[in-house]
Structure formats: C-alpha cells, structure tokens
C-alpha cells in the first residue's frame with residue numbers, strides 16, 4: 001500500500017472536511033486516513049510517496065460535460081449569438097470532427113480523472129476506452145425529422161452496442177439526448193427505454209439560450225427561420241415541460257446549461273432527482289445569461305456539477321480554468337463560500353451527476369482518484385479559494401491509485 005502525508009487533505013466530502021497534517025493510505029482504493037503516528041502503527045510496511053511540506057491532496061476533478069470530437073478547431077466559429085454559432089458549427093463540422101482526442105492526456109495533466117464525454121459519432125471511442133481516464137461515454141442522439149427516426153435509432157443502437165463492448169472498470173456507456181428542440185419525441189422515448197432498461201446514465205442539453213426557450217414555448221423567434229431553412233419544420237415538437245416529463249424513469253440524470261429555466265422547470269428537474277451541469281465559459285460565449293446557482297439551493301438542493309463543454313464553445317478543457325471563470329461570474333455569492341461549492345461540484349457533485357458514487361471524494365473505501373499539488377496556504381478557511389485562484393502545477397494525478405504523471 002502507498003502512504004502520503006500532505007500538508008492538507010481536502011476531502012470534498014459532504015461536510016467539506018479538510019485535514020491538516022494527516023496521512024492517507026491507499027492502493028486502488030482509499031484504505032485509511034488518520035494522524036501520521038497512527039498510520040505508521042497500523043501500516044508499518046506502507047510505501048511512502050515523498051511530497052513537499054506545502055502540498056495539497058484533493059480528489060481528481062470530474063468534468064461532467066465535454067465534447068472531445070469538437071477539438072480540432074478553435075478559431076473558426078462565431079461567438080456571441082447562438083444561431084450564428086450553430087450555423088458556423090454546421091458549416092465547419094467535417095473539419096471539427098476530424099481529430100478527436102489528443103486532449104485526454106492533457107486533461108490528466110490538468111487534474112481531471114473522470115469525464116462525461118458527449119459523443120455524436122463515436123470517433124473518440126477507442127481513445128477514451130484505452131485511456132487511464134475514467135470515462136462515462138454518452139452516446140448522443142440527434143434528429144427531429146420523422147422520416148429519419150428509424151435510421152437514427154439504428155445508428156444509435158449500433159453505437160451503444162459498440163461502446164458497451166468496451167466497458168471496463170474505467171469505461172461505462174451512457175445515453176445523451178441532444179436537446180428538446182433537436183430530437184423527435186418518439187426517438188427520445190425509444191432511446192430512453194434502452195437507457196432505463198440498462199440503467200445507463202442519461203444527460204441532455206436543456207434551455208441553453210433565450211432563442212431555444214422562445215421556440216419551445218411558442219414556436220417563434222430566431223429558431224423559426226433556422227428550422228424552416230434546414231428542416232422544413234414550422235413548429236416545435238415539444239415544450240420544456242413535456243421534455244422533462246419524458247425522463248421520469250431515468251437514473252443518474254443530468255441537464256446541462258439550464259440558463260433559461262424558470263421555477264417550474266427547476267421543480268420538475270428536482271422531482272426527477274436530476275443534477276444540473278453548469279458550463280460557465282460556454283454560456284458566456286453562447287448564451288446571454290449564466291446559470292442561477294442560488295436558485296438550485298432555494299428549491300431543494302438540486303445537485304450542481306461542472307463541465308467545460310467542447311472546444312467549439314470554450315478556449316480550454318482544463319476544469320480549473322472553468323472554476324476560475326465561475327468564481328468571477330457569480331458575484332452575488334461570497335467568494336470563499338462559492339469556492340467550496342465549486343470544488344464540491346467539480347468532484348463529489350460531478351460523481352453524483354454521472355452515477356459514479358464510488359469516486360469524487362477522499363473518503364475510506366472510495367476509489368483512489370486524487371491529485372496533488374504545491375500551494376502554500378496558512379488557514380484551511382482559505383484553501384478552496386486559493387486552490388481555484390492559484391493552482392498551477394499538479395505533480396501527481398492518481399487514477400485508481402496509480403500516478404499517471406511521470
């Protein structure tokens with residue numbers, strides 16, 4: 001077994017416990033956390049991993065929403081307006097999906113140990129399955145034309161089958177519904193049947209822009225012309241409420257973005273036991289609003305998780321960059337309080353959203369997904385904030401107890 005004695009252990013457990021001058025013993029799993037003297041007594045043969053006396057150990061980050069297929073192109077997309085952006089994505093799509101997954105090893109260097117990968121085509125499947133990264137692989141379905149449903153459903157099933165064949169301790173297949181406006185309700189129903197029968201995690205983009213909300217509520221606004229031009233469709237096939245209702249039997253359910261939700265939507269999301277995934281940078285570039293984090297707590301503590309989205313709507317896939325943005329965006333929440341909330345959402349909150357409850361925090365018997373970095377902090381009250389502001393140099397990224405940085 002391995003032994004580490006960092007200055008601080010930030011557990012990211014439900015009480016956000018932080019231990020000073022404690023030691024941790026682990027193999028693939030976390031075996032014990034205690035004072036150094038006690039650990040030495042109990043585990044005299046443990047192999048010590050040397051660390052500096054200003055080091056912080058915390059759980060590996062969980063990026064719950066990332067598109068690796070859209071990694072090739074960073075600068076040819078139009079930002080500032082959702083419809084302009086959507087048109088530019090479609091125009092550049094072939095180029096965008098060419099290269100998929102060189103990001104995985106960078107993600108590990110930056111402290112991410114679990115991702116929720118949204119896959120449109122399955123091009124990144126092998127890279128994900130072969131990476132040490134823990135991957136929840138969301139096979140995404142998209143398409144609203146009735147005459148295409150059979151074809152799209154067959155393609156979806158083939159991708160699910162393929163990803164299921166790659167399942168392992170660190171790779172699990174899952175299901176993504178692209179959005180309420182882009183997937184036919186019949187197709188959603190059939191796809192969710194498969195997800196629910198197999199207890200696969202489910203996710204969907206939801207209310208990302210005011211144009212989406214307007215289209216779903218009243219079949220009006222900027223989407224009107226887009227749907228007419230591209231799909232010859234003149235009215236929305238669902239409302240936000242009808243859409244959420246379709247997920248009543250889903251387990252490990254999450255909705256991404258949710259910047260345009262109202263109280264009723266949140267109540268319904270809460271009733272489904274769903275998590276909300278926040279992608280602050282993507283929302284800053286594509287939407288006119290950010291997520292109202294406080295409204296999640298007002299209702300009934302809806303679980304919050306964090307994602308970077310893809311490089312087609314972000315400049316970085318480093319989750320620490322995302323946390324920094326979130327810290328400066330949500331100005332109504334006191335910064336230390338917000339920082340703790342954000343670190344929790346990027347670890348244990350993420351684990352809840354993706355249905356990997358054996359990861360995401362430093363607690364006995366959990367899988368040893370942990371990161372270590374040097375940061376000189378004097379008081380434990382300041383650790384969360386300074387970690388988000390200053391964390392730069394991760395020295396160890398343990399996934400299942402094995403350091404993947406050498």
Ligand SMILES: [Zn+2]
Nearest residue numbers: 067205309310
């Ligand atoms: Zn997305």
